[in-house]
Amino acid sequence: MINRFHSLIQDVTETEQKRKRSDIAALQSQINPHFLYNTLSAIAMQAEMEGSYKVSDMASQLGRFLRYTIGYRQDWVQISQECDHLGIYFRVMQFRYPLIEFKHQFDEKVKDWLVIRLILQPLVENAILHGIVPKGTNGIVKVAIIDSSGPTGDDRLLILVEDTGLGMNQETIAALRSYLKGSIVDNKSNYGIGLKNVYDRISLSYEDRFVFDMMSEEGIGTQIRIELQRRHTNENLGG
Missing domain, CATH: 3.30.565.10 (Histidine kinase-like ATPase, C-terminal domain)
Known part of the structure; x- marks a missing residue:
């Protein structure tokens, strides 16, 4: 019973460590995407002003993609x-x-x-x-x-x-x-x-x-x- 209890504690600890490592990696990956998102928004606006609507659409869609990827705080x-x-x-x-x-x-x-x-x-x-x-x-x-x-x-x-x-x-x-x-x-x-x-x-x-x-x-x-x-x-x- 004691061995089983220690095993459960170890499993929970390992799972929590995996989650923390995942959180750290996610935070690190957010640095560059935020810069890209802001840059793409500027590109989309400039392209639309110049009549390059296909470029504007492409930049806008990619910006929406990045916003979902990095903008949501909830996991579910x-x-x-x-x-x-x-x-x-x-x-x-x-x-x-x-x-x-x-x-x-x-x-x-x-x-x-x-x-x-x-x-x-x-x-x-x-x-x-x-x-x-x-x-x-x-x-x-x-x-x-x-x-x-x-x-x-x-x-x-x-x-x-x-x-x-x-x-x-x-x-x-x-x-x-x-x-x-x-x-x-x-x-x-x-x-x-x-x-x-x-x-x-x-x-x-x-x-x-x-x-x-x-x-x-x-x-x-x-x-x-x-x-x-x-x-x-x-x-x-x-x-």
Whole structure:
């Protein structure tokens, strides 16, 4: 019993240390984005005054993207806010990759459900930069937000992110799953860093009450599947 008690204390301490390190990293990352946000606002205003409306729109959309990224203090937001932010991000990306198409399915019943902030955009970014762009052709990214609640009243949110990119073989998928769960460390490639960030934050916030999986086929594309238990407050499960 005493050993179990000490083990629980150690687990709580380690979790709190991870959160503090994450907070420090987040504060450090806010310095440059604030400067960029103010600069982009000035560029947008100047471009509009000179009639360069496409440049103005691009700078304005990127400014809105940064504002959401660095401006929100709360860790939990409504899923509708996440989807709005994702739409802004994709519009910005289409300036650079105009051949990529974005499809979005959204269940209105879940629009006010709470999720941790910034879980959709890194997944879509990963799909674009590591899936479609290396393929060298046009492609599609699909995002579906679905109420997957069971008949027992267990409210659950299903998030699907699919792309028509390069895809991966089963050996790569297995290695990526191990990387996400921390059983292997890969310092040679940045592939999966966005996925790892999302996975770690979900793991800290939902403990073992979530599903995070991937399916992929070479030359066809990849699907990320996340299933989360509905949250009614913005407090961490362990807090």
